[in-house]
Amino acid sequence: MTSVDFERPVGQPDDGRLRVAVVDYGAGNLVSIEQALSTVGARVVIARDGGALDESDALVVPGVGAAAPAMERLGRRGLVRPILDWINSGRPYLGICLGLQLLFEMSDEDGADTLGVLRGRTVRLEDAPTLPHIGWNQVERTRDHVLFSGIAPAADFYFVHSYAGRPEGVTGEAAILATTTHGRPFVSAIDHDTVLGVQFHPERSSGDGLRLLANFVRWATAIAAGQGARYAPLGAGGLGGA
Amino acid sequence: MLRRRVIPCLDVADGRVVKGTRFVDLVDEGDPPELADRYAREGADEIVFLDITAAPERRGTLLEIVERTARRAFIPLTVGGGVRTVKEMRDVLRAGADKVSLNTAAVADPTLISRCAGRFGRQAVVVAIDARRTGGGAEPGWEVLVRGGRGVTGIDAVAWAERAADLGAGELLVTSIDRDGTQSGFDTELLKAITSRVSVPVIASGGASGPADFVAAVRDGGADAVLAASIFHRRIHSIASVKAAMAAAGLAVRPVEEAA
Numbered sequence: 001m002t003s004v005d006f007e008r009p010v011g012q013p014d015d016g017r018l019r020v021a022v023v024d025y026g027a028g029n030l031v032s033i034e035q036a037l038s039t040v041g042a043r044v045v046i047a048r049d050g051g052a053l054d055e056s057d058a059l060v061v062p063g064v065g066a067a068a069p070a071m072e073r074l075g076r077r078g079l080v081r082p083i084l085d086w087i088n089s090g091r092p093y094l095g096i097c098l099g100l101q102l103l104f105e106m107s108d109e110d111g112a113d114t115l116g117v118l119r120g121r122t123v124r125l126e127d128a129p130t131l132p133h134i135g136w137n138q139v140e141r142t143r144d145h146v147l148f149s150g151i152a153p154a155a156d157f158y159f160v161h162s163y164a165g166r167p168e169g170v171t172g173e174a175a176i177l178a179t180t181t182h183g184r185p186f187v188s189a190i191d192h193d194t195v196l197g198v199q200f201h202p203e204r205s206s207g208d209g210l211r212l213l214a215n216f217v218r219w220a221t222a223i224a225a226g227q228g229a230r231y232a233p234l235g236a237g238g239l240g241g242a
Numbered sequence: 243m244l245r246r247r248v249i250p251c252l253d254v255a256d257g258r259v260v261k262g263t264r265f266v267d268l269v270d271e272g273d274p275p276e277l278a279d280r281y282a283r284e285g286a287d288e289i290v291f292l293d294i295t296a297a298p299e300r301r302g303t304l305l306e307i308v309e310r311t312a313r314r315a316f317i318p319l320t321v322g323g324g325v326r327t328v329k330e331m332r333d334v335l336r337a338g339a340d341k342v343s344l345n346t347a348a349v350a351d352p353t354l355i356s357r358c359a360g361r362f363g364r365q366a367v368v369v370a371i372d373a374r375r376t377g378g379g380a381e382p383g384w385e386v387l388v389r390g391g392r393g394v395t396g397i398d399a400v401a402w403a404e405r406a407a408d409l410g411a412g413e414l415l416v417t418s419i420d421r422d423g424t425q426s427g428f429d430t431e432l433l434k435a436i437t438s439r440v441s442v443p444v445i446a447s448g449g450a451s452g453p454a455d456f457v458a459a460v461r462d463g464g465a466d467a468v469l470a471a472s473i474f475h476r477r478i479h480s481i482a483s484v485k486a487a488m489a490a491a492g493l494a495v496r497p498v499e500e501a502a
Contacts, residue, residue, distance in 0.1 A: 031338030035313040065363030129244075130443050130466060132365045132412045136245040136287055136496040156245060156496045158318055160340070160365045160412075182244050204318045204340060206282065207499050 017043040018221045021056035023083070023099075024048050025063065025073040033062050033096070036203035040214035050082030058092040058220035059083070061099030062203075064160065067107035067114055067122060070098055080115070087117055092220035093195045097161060100190065100197030104165045118192060119172040122163050127183035132162045139188050139200065141178045147189070147196055148178075149215050155208045157188075157200035164199050165190070194223055245496040246460050246488060247287035247467035248481050249445065250474045252277055254323075255295045257303045259475070271475050275310040281474065282315040285481045285498030289315060290343070290415070290445075290469055293323030294390065301330075305337040312338025322370055322415075331358050335366065343368040343415055346388040349395060349402070352409055359410025368445075369411035373399035373432055374419040382431050391419045400435045407440040414444045415469070421449025423472070428455055433463025445469050452479055453487030460493050 020042040024030055034044045037060070045052055053059065061083065063070055074080050087093055095103055102114045107122035114122070125133055136156040141148055164186040167173050171192070178189035180199070188199045196216065202209035252259045252274055259271040271277070278289045291311065293304050308321055321334050322343030331342045342362075348354050348369055359367045372391055373384040384399035403414055416436055418429035428449045437444045443466035446459035450470035459465040473479045485495045 029312070029335050029338055029340055031309055031312045031336075032316070032340070036316060039316075064365060129441075131441055132443070133244065134365065134413055134443050135247050135466065138243060160318070162365070201318075201340075204316060206316050209316060 015043070017041060018058055018217050018224065019043050019045055019056045020058045020060055020217070020220070021045045021047040021053050023059070023061045023063075023074075023079060025070065025077060025079065030062065032201075033060065033203040036210060036213055037217070040210055040217050042213075042217050047079070048077060050078050053082050053086060057224040058094070058217075059086050060094045060096065061102065062096045063098035063102075065098060066109050066112075067098070067101060068110040068112035070102065071112050071114060074102075084115060084117070087115075087195055090194050090223075092216075092223045094216050094220075095195070095197035096203070097199060097201060100199055101163060101165050103190070103195065103197055104167070107163065109163050117195060118165070118167055118175055118190065120166050120168040123166045124163050125161075125182055125184075125186055128162075129183060132160060133182045134160045136205075137180050137182060137200075139178045139180055141189075142176055145177055145191050146219050147191070147212060147215050149211075151208050151211050151215075157198075157202065157205040157209060157212075159188075159200045161199060164188070165197070243494045244466075245287065245494050246465075247445075248285070248456065248484055248488075248495070249288045249290055249467055249469040250277075250281045250286050250481070251290045251292060251447070251469050251471040253292050253294050253471060254304070254307065255293075256300065257307055260294070274307050275314045277475075278311045278315040278319070281481065282317045285485060285496070286317060287496055288318045288320065288467070290320045290322070291339075292343075293321070295323075301333075305333060308334060308337040308339055320368055320415075322368070326354070328354075328357050328361055331362065331366075335362060341366050341368050341413070343370045345370040345372065346393070348406065349386060349388050349397065352405065355406055355409040355411055359412070364410045364412035367411050368413045368415050369403075369406040370415040370417065371399055371403055371406070371436075372417045372419050373429075375429075375432075382435070384432055384435075387419055391422075399432070400439060403436045404439050407442045411442060413442055414440065415447055416444055416465075418448035422447070424449055425451035425473070427451060428459040428463060428465075428468070430458050430463040433459060433465050437464030443467065453484045456484050457488055457491040457493065460488065461491065 101122040103117045138154040175190040175192040177191040179185045180188035202212045320341040321339040326347040376383045386397040445467040446465035447469040
């Protein structure tokens with residue numbers, strides 16, 4: 001795979017690639033998500049404050065670890081309000097691991113109040129034979145979504161976490177897109193209008209992970225072009241060249 | 243269902259992968275990112291990278307290699323060797339590692355484990371334990387060695403494993419120094435002694451000779467993941483053949499993807 005330009009010079013003309021802002025709030029490894037999104041054709045902008053979001057078409061919030069320090073760091077960088085405004089205005093969002101958990105109302109891990117986009121809370125995995133839940137596990141879809149286009153049912157993705165979001169209420173439960181079992185089943189992917197979230201790490205999940213990110217880029221490109229999420233024309237989900 | 247992982251280990255010295263027994267008779271085996279990419283394509287579930295020189299003045303070289311590897315292989319990367327502080331761990335994570343393994347420095351100052359877990363989350367902290375059998379009594383015992391197997395501590399390895407997990411280790415990488423490089427099979431008694439006392443995942447290391455050893459490490463030792471170096475580097479066994487044996491023994495493994 002070729003290396004990709006992450007420090008694009010100011011004034012570079014728009015080349016038609018989807019501009020994806022990846023939020024950097026000091027919560028872990030950004031190299032792999034940056035590289036994976038670039039590999040599937042996105043132009044990655046690292047967002048360390050709200051200003052970077054103005055220049056972007058899609059938003060990715062990654063992260064591992066606990067909710068309270070994450071919310072604190074997002075707050076310190078003035079990112080909480082811009083992220084909420086982004087979601088409320090119907091622009092495409094992908095939360096990965098902690099970036100999914102933060103969408104719920106609060107976290108049991110440290111009692112932190114989180115973004116509250118989805119009804120429900122982040123809870124410890126129940127009856128898990130080992131914790132943290134580390135490794136590859138099967139993601140079982142409860143319905144179809146373009147995010148999983150071209151990916152086999154119950155495909156394996158890489159997880160590393162001890163907590164997961166538990167949606168509540170009618171809208172919360174309607175958002176469930178996939179579940180995974182470690183001890184008991186937990187929610188491993190959600191879909192709520194233009195908000196997507198995955199508990200696993202697509203950027204570390206080999207070919208299927210790249211396929212999923214390519215699907216996200218195409219889905220977000222369609223939304224950014226005003227075509228609507230549900231009717232986005234998608235190919236077979238192949239990676240072309242990768 | 244959670245899969246049992248097969249993990250090739252890249253021992254890195256001066257920016258190159260070396261093979262042989264981990265700490266002696268080093269032979270150049272190639273460029274770390276290239277080898278990591280090859281293993282990712284062959285179905286490795288994760289890569290572990292151990293900087294066996296771990297000289298502070300060569301830190302920059304290591305970080306550059308970590309980043310090149312992270313950009314090339316889209317599977318998880320654990321990096322160990324010589325990490326002594328929270329700041330050094332941060333640098334390795336920022337370079338693209340998903341997890342950092344602590345060894346000698348954690349034995350010297352166990353609070354390093356809790357400080358790193360507090361800052362980065364326990365899922366990012368692997369504690370590597372090098373264990374050697376002690377005495378010849380009826381009950382097996384193991385002690386912790388440090389500094390690449392050269393430093394004797396007198397610390398009970400099983401007690402240390404429990405303490406490390408309590409302090410915030412998210413995973414333990416348990417190497418039998420007696421078996422390491424000998425291709426005489428994993429020390430499943432050591433693994434069982436530890437996996438029966440901790441709830442964090444345990445990676446078995448030291449002694450792999452063939453697919454049957456991987457099965458034994460999981461079935462008899464209770465390991466969640468199994469690591470090996472030379473049998474993969476020397477192409478004595480492929481990751482696919484190891485996984486096929488594990489699957490035939492009824493263990494859940496991630497299928498090797500079709501080549502893209």
